[in-house]
Amino acid sequence: MQEYFSLFGLPERYTLDSAQLEAAYRNVQAQVHPDRFAHRPEAERRVAMQWATLANEAFRTLKSPLNRARYLLERRGHAVEAERNTGMSHAFLMQQMEWREAAEEASGDAAELQRLQKELARDERVMLDDLKHAIDEVEDLVVATELVRRLMFMEKLRHEIDDALAQLDN
Amino acid sequence: MALLQLSEPGETPDPHQQRFAVGIDLGTTNSLVATVRHSIPECLAGDGCGVILPSVVRYQRDGKTIVGQEALAAQAADPRNTIASVKRLMGRGLADTDAGMRARYDLVDTGGMVRINTVAGPRTPVEVSSEILRVLRERAEATLGDELVGAVITVPAYFDDAQRQATKDAARVAGLNVLRLLNEPTAAAIAYGLDEAAEGIYAVYDLGGGTFDFSILRLSRGVFEVMATSGDSSLGGDDFDEALADWMHRQASGVDLDCSKSRALLVEARRVKEALTTHPEVIARVPVAADGLRELKVGLADFQQLTRELVERTLLPVRKALRDAALKVDEIQAVVMVGGATRMPHVRTAVAQLFGREPFTEIDPEKVVAIGAAIQANVLAGNRRPGEDWLLLDVIPLSLGLEMMGGLTEKIIPRNSTIPVAKAQEFTTYKDGQTAMAIHVLQGERELVQDCRSLARFELRGIPPMPAGGARIRVTFQVDADGLLSVSAREQTTGVESNVTVKPSYGLSDDEIAGMLKSGFEHASEDMQARALREQQVEAERLLEATRQALNEDAALLEADELLLVESAMSRLQQLATGTDHLAIKTGIDALSAQTGELAARRMDKAIRQALTGSRVDNLPI
Numbered sequence: 161m162q163e164y165f166s167l168f169g170l171p172e173r174y175t176l177d178s179a180q181l182e183a184a185y186r187n188v189q190a191q192v193h194p195d196r197f198a199h200r201p202e203a204e205r206r207v208a209m210q211w212a213t214l215a216n217e218a219f220r221t222l223k224s225p226l227n228r229a230r231y232l233l234e235r236r237g238h239a240v241e242a243e244r245n246t247g248m249s250h251a252f253l254m255q256q257m258e259w260r261e262a263a264e265e266a267s268g269d270a271a272e273l274q275r276l277q278k279e280l281a282r283d284e285r286v287m288l289d290d291l292k293h294a295i296d297e298v299e300d301l302v303v304a305t306e307l308v309r310r311l312m313f314m315e316k317l318r319h320e321i322d323d324a325l326a327q328l329d330n
Numbered sequence: 331m332a333l334l335q336l337s338e339p340g341e342t343p344d345p346h347q348q349r350f351a352v353g354i355d356l357g358t359t360n361s362l363v364a365t366v367r368h369s370i371p372e373c374l375a376g377d378g379c380g381v382i383l384p385s386v387v388r389y390q391r392d393g394k395t396i397v398g399q400e401a402l403a404a405q406a407a408d409p410r411n412t413i414a415s416v417k418r419l420m421g422r423g424l425a426d427t428d429a430g431m432r433a434r435y436d437l438v439d440t441g442g443m444v445r446i447n448t449v450a451g452p453r454t455p456v457e458v459s460s461e462i463l464r465v466l467r468e469r470a471e472a473t474l475g476d477e478l479v480g481a482v483i484t485v486p487a488y489f490d491d492a493q494r495q496a497t498k499d500a501a502r503v504a505g506l507n508v509l510r511l512l513n514e515p516t517a518a519a520i521a522y523g524l525d526e527a528a529e530g531i532y533a534v535y536d537l538g539g540g541t542f543d544f545s546i547l548r549l550s551r552g553v554f555e556v557m558a559t560s561g562d563s564s565l566g567g568d569d570f571d572e573a574l575a576d577w578m579h580r581q582a583s584g585v586d587l588d589c590s591k592s593r594a595l596l597v598e599a600r601r602v603k604e605a606l607t608t609h610p611e612v613i614a615r616v617p618v619a620a621d622g623l624r625e626l627k628v629g630l631a632d633f634q635q636l637t638r639e640l641v642e643r644t645l646l647p648v649r650k651a652l653r654d655a656a657l658k659v660d661e662i663q664a665v666v667m668v669g670g671a672t673r674m675p676h677v678r679t680a681v682a683q684l685f686g687r688e689p690f691t692e693i694d695p696e697k698v699v700a701i702g703a704a705i706q707a708n709v710l711a712g713n714r715r716p717g718e719d720w721l722l723l724d725v726i727p728l729s730l731g732l733e734m735m736g737g738l739t740e741k742i743i744p745r746n747s748t749i750p751v752a753k754a755q756e757f758t759t760y761k762d763g764q765t766a767m768a769i770h771v772l773q774g775e776r777e778l779v780q781d782c783r784s785l786a787r788f789e790l791r792g793i794p795p796m797p798a799g800g801a802r803i804r805v806t807f808q809v810d811a812d813g814l815l816s817v818s819a820r821e822q823t824t825g826v827e828s829n830v831t832v833k834p835s836y837g838l839s840d841d842e843i844a845g846m847l848k849s850g851f852e853h854a855s856e857d858m859q860a861r862a863l864r865e866q867q868v869e870a871e872r873l874l875e876a877t878r879q880a881l882n883e884d885a886a887l888l889e890a891d892e893l894l895l896v897e898s899a900m901s902r903l904q905q906l907a908t909g910t911d912h913l914a915i916k917t918g919i920d921a922l923s924a925q926t927g928e929l930a931a932r933r934m935d936k937a938i939r940q941a942l943t944g945s946r947v948d949n950l951p952i
Contacts, residue, residue, distance in 0.1 A: 169942040184942065186553055190721055191937045194750060194811040198509045198710035199349070199479065201873045203923050203930040209810055211934055213750045220747070322653070329649055 164218035164231065174229055174295040176222065185219040225288050226311050229295060233308060238301045240308050252310055259317055263324070270328050277321050284314055349479040351509060351711035352470045353517070353703025356459060356483055356497065358417040358566055359539030359670065361385045362697060363466040364704035365474065366713070371521075371704045373697050374473045376465075382696065383469075385539075387461045388412040389448035397465045406594035410436060411448045415568055418540045419444055419455040420500075421492030421836045426783075428564055430572055434593070443496065443836045456500045456838060457846055463504035480509035482707035484699050486541040487513035488561030488647075488727045490773045491785050491815050492836040498812065499838055503846045505861070509710040511812040514538070515545035516556060516724055517702030518668040521693055523549050531557070531661055533651075535681055535689065536668035536699075537644060540566040544647045546655045546662070552720040558654035558746050559727045560647035567603075567671035570637050574628075575599035577636050582616035582624045591617040606630050607673050634676045641680045648684065654746055665689040670696045723748050726809055730785075733770035737779045742807055745775065752808040756822070759803075763795040769805065771815070784835040788817050794824050859912070866915040870907040873919055874900060877926055880933060887932040899925040 165172040168184035190196075192211035197204050221227045230240050248256075259280070266272035287307055294304040352374075355362045360382045364373045373381035379399055388401035389411045396404070405412045418431055424439035431437065436447035445452040463483075470478060483506075485497050494511055501508045515534035522528065528549050536543040543561040547554055575595045579587070587595060594617045605612040610630045615623045652659065665681055667689045672678065681689050693701065709718055725746045731739035732755070742753045757767060767790045774782030793801050802822040809815050820827050838846075848858065877900060885893060903918035 167938075186551075186721065187941045188938055189723065190719070191941045192934060193721055193723075195510070195706075195710060195722055199712035201876045201923060201926065201930075203927045204876070204933075207927075207930045207934050209750050209808075211938070212811070213752045213808065216748045216751055326650065326653060329653070 162214055162218075163235075164222055167215065167218050168222070170222075172232070172235075174225075174232060174292050176228065178223070181219070181222055185215060188215045225291070226308065226315060229291055229304065229308050229311075232295060233301060233305055236301060238305045240305055240312070248306065248309060256313060259314075263317065263321055267324055268328070270325060273321050273325055273328075277318060277325075280314055280318050280321075284311060284318075287311055287314075349711045349713060350470075350474045350476050351480050351482070351704075351707035351713075352466075352478055353482045353512075353700050353705070353707045354463065354466055354484065354501075354506075355514070355517075355700040355703060356417065356463065356485075356500075357385055357538055357699075358415050358541060358568065359385055360696065361462050361466060362700035363470050364697070364700040365470060366704050366708035367474075371701045371708075373700055374469055376469050377472070383462065383465060384414075385417065385462050386412060386414045387416065387458050389450040389453065391449045393450055395450070395461055397461050405597055406590050409434065409589045409593040411450075413446060413448070413453075413458050415540050416446075416455050416458040418564065418568075419446070420459065421490070421494075421496040422455070423836050430568070434589075442834070443492075443838065454838065454842075454846075456496050456503060456843075459497070459500035460503035460846070463501055463506060467504055467506055478506070479711050480507040480707065482510050482512050482517075482703045482710060483508060484512050484514045484517050484703045485813075486536075486538070486561060486563055487515050487543040487545050487556075487559040488541065488563045489813075490563070490728055490783050491730075491813070492783065492834065493563065494813050495834065495837050498814070499843055502843060508812075509707055511814070512703055512706055513543070513545065513556070513559070513724055513727075513813075514699045515543050515559070515666075515668060516547070516554065516722065517700075517706065518666055518693075518698045519545075519547050519549070519554055519702065520705050520720075520722070521698045521702035522666055522690065523547075523554060530663040531657065533648075533662045533665045533685070534668055535644075535648070535665055535672065536561075537671040537677060538566050538669040539671065540564065540568050542566060542644050542647065544644070544651050546651050546657065553723060554720060555723040555748075556725045556746075557657075558651040559725055560651040560654065561727070562643065562647055565640070565643055567669070569640055570603055570671065570674070571596055571600045573636050573640065574603055574633060577632070578602070578614055578616045578626055578628065582626050583618040585619040587617065587619055591619070602628050603633065603674070606633050607675065630675075637674075638676070641677055644677075645680065645684060659685050666698075667691050668695050668698055724811075724813075725749060726751065726813055728773045728783075729775055730807060730809070730815065731772045731774070731782065733772060733779050738777060739772050739774075739779055739782055743809065747809075749813055750808065750810050752806055754804050754806045757803045757805060758799050759793065759796065759801045760798055762798050764798070764801070765793045765795055766791045767793065767803065769817075771807070771817070785815065786817075786834045786837070788819075790819050792826060793821055794826050796823075863910060863912040863915075866912040866919065867907055870903055870915050870919055873922055874903060874907075877922065880926070880929055884929070884933050884936065887936065888929060892928065896922075896925050896929065 168181060170181065189212060192208050192215060194205060194208045194212055197208040221231050233240055262276055266276055287310065291304055291307045294300045294307060350365060352363050352365045362373050362381055364371055375381045376383060383398045384402040386401040388396040388404050388408060401412055419427055422444055424437055424444045427437060427444055438445040438447055438452055443454055445454055483497055483501050485494055498508050498511060515536045518534050519532060531546065531548050534545045541563050542565040545559040546557045548557055578599060579595055598614055598616065602612050602614045612628050614626045614628050616626050618624050662685055665685050672695050678689060726743060726749050727745060729741045729745045730743040731741045734740045742755055743751055769788045771785045772779060772782040773785050776782055790803060793803060803819055804822050805817060805819045807815060807817055899922040903922050906915050906918040
């Protein structure tokens with residue numbers, strides 16, 4: 161399996177220049193996209209589809225800070241098992257419950273849901289900074305894994321709030 | 331924005347060297363075929379008629395089939411056998427067809443895709459659509475004086491897998507080589523976006539005869555990137571006709587009409603709707619049960635009042651797409667209007683109001699999709715020239731999921747993922763010695779299986795017997811650039827390839843398609859053997875040519891013994907191609923194809939390495 165960072169000619173680390181990633185992705189797709197091979201023999205079309213699929217998956221993974229961190233951690237032997245949250249601190253579990261309750265109470269109240277979403281997004285930004293520090297600077301992968309698990313919870317909650325807002329819109 | 335004049339002085343290719351490909355807009359109400367000639371995209375007119383072919387097929391007792399204007403005119407006279415809006419039935423079971431279609435035709439439930447009973451026997455929507463496509467293919471071949479290398483067929487962006495597959499099957503039955511299924515709004519964006527000044531975020535509002543699509547695209551430096559797409563695959567201009575017909579009927583008499591009069595009423599409603607685009611008031615001649623026709627004055631305000639709810643319904647997907655793309659209306663630079671139904675003034679007003687600006691309507695909304703498809707077809711056929719190196723990154727419109735315990739779905743590929751896309755999922759056995767397993771694939775956004783579209787049931791067989799939980803079967807779901815799904819499976823511990831049997835819920839089997847192809851040839855009195863031979867010979871020549879070119883450039887990527895194998899497969903195919911056995915030629919093609927797989931892979935590696943080491947991408951030959 162082709163490694164994602166090297167596919168785009170990028171150094172394997174958390175900190176990443178998103179403009180550079182996007183340019184590299186487009187460069188690769190310009191070479192491999194199935195549209196370039198629609199008139200070519202089947203063998204070439206098949207290879208093109210495989211590469212274009214890989215490029216899309218690699219881009220999707222590296223573009224999102226959370227997925228990028230997860231990918232990096234997995235490559236370094238720290239698989240983030242999404243279902244397991246036994247490693248989470250008591251304080252964060254309490255915080256989780258608070259957010260959940262707040263989201264439930266706010267259902268039906270668009271303004272309150274939006275406020276909660278902003279709060280989550282703000283906390284996520286702070287944690288992403290911590291994540292960068294943990295992976296690229298001090299290489300504390302245990303802390304990084306814990307942060308990723310928390311961020312995954314928050315992302316999930318934010319999506320649920322999105323869905324609730326979409327419901328209200330309809 | 332205007333269409334870019336593509337030809338540069340001295341750049342016009344010799345028309346005899348051009349490989350002709352067409353773009354086909356297979357619409358609910360009307361269909362068109364377009365091509366690029368002398369660098370100018372144009373819609374092709376039929377013999378003695380305009381460029382628009384009404385998507386209407388009439389089956390007759392004598393086995394003859396009539397397509398287009400003449401069939402349209404026969405609607406009221408022979409309503410049961412004259413099939414309009416067949417696109418609404420593509421890839422659908424009886425239960426998910428709309429009431430209007432069920433009332434108008436004799437639809438048969440077969441468990442899978444619905445059939446339509448006609449005097450000529452039952453017909454699948456795929457066959458009906460293929461009749462329309464065949465007429466367009468013949469029109470193009472007659473105009474261009476040559477066979478086509480292929481076609482780009484447009485589909486609503488919001489079409490699910492079954493509807494896309496049905497469209498591709500119809501093209502195959504019509505004898506077309508499908509270069510790509512292209513989403514209609516994306517095709518429109520290509521037609522508009524060729525203007526190099528177009529940079530930024532654009533929305534395409536596409537209200538056709540039977541489907542509504544809304545897509546948001548980002549155009550930058552030659553990349554068309556679909557950010558989000560949404561829609562309603564059973565909402566279109568037809569629904570406006572029906573609402574108006576109902577209302578006219580209630581105003582005029584309200585007494586039950588027979589089949590023929592109902593159809594005449596619908597035809598009249600459509601005429602009135604179209605007339606109201608340019609007139610504030612129209613006199614409708616409404617068929618009534620007893621005494622022929624009754625005149626009725628219909629004002630634009632009446633019509634708008636009646637259909638306001640339909641216009642409102644289009645705004646839901648608009649908001650959904652904006653949410654999915656995380657955009658606000660003021661971030662959309664312009665809205666492009668596509669589809670004949672966007673001619674209705676209140677549709678334009680609603681869109682203008684929502685976005686706070688007038689939408690684009692410069693290119694005829696009925697032709698813009700076919701034009702865009704033709705431009706893309708020309709490029710896909712290998713006629714790409716300097717300046718035409720744009721890249722199209724489209725998305726899957728609906729999430730793909732699997733049925734889990736308790737009737738719940740688990741999403742495996744989320745909507746708006748850029749295609750092609752694949753996802754592998756691991757499964758295990760739950761019984762000792764279990765050798766088979768069933769997987770149900772669904773498409774849709776809802777949590778419950780019953781609320782999603784069933785795409786297919788897959789059966790994995792040949793799993794090596796092991797204790798429960800011992801086998802690890804990795805199933806890969808691949809969505810290709812046409813938005814079509816395929817599945818493969820492998821047992822991880824033994825590496826045994828599991829056998830995947832696909833049972834599409836609303837699709838046709840290969841045997842059924844083969845049968846249709848055969849009857850299509852009989853019907854068109856074309857010699858199937860001769861055509862199959864010609865097709866294989868052309869294919870062999872193309873493969874040989876492509877292989878020669880690849881070896882010219884990159885023979886060095888192969889070891890001496892590998893090169894020898896490729897060369898011997900080439901000379902074998904060359905020899906076979908002079909014969910008359912199309913199956914033997916096919917075997918030769920498959921053999922050479924297998925032999926060149928490794929070369930194709932290494933050439934691709936090389937191209938990617940070059941792209942990343944700073945070579946100018948636009949200068950690399952493809």
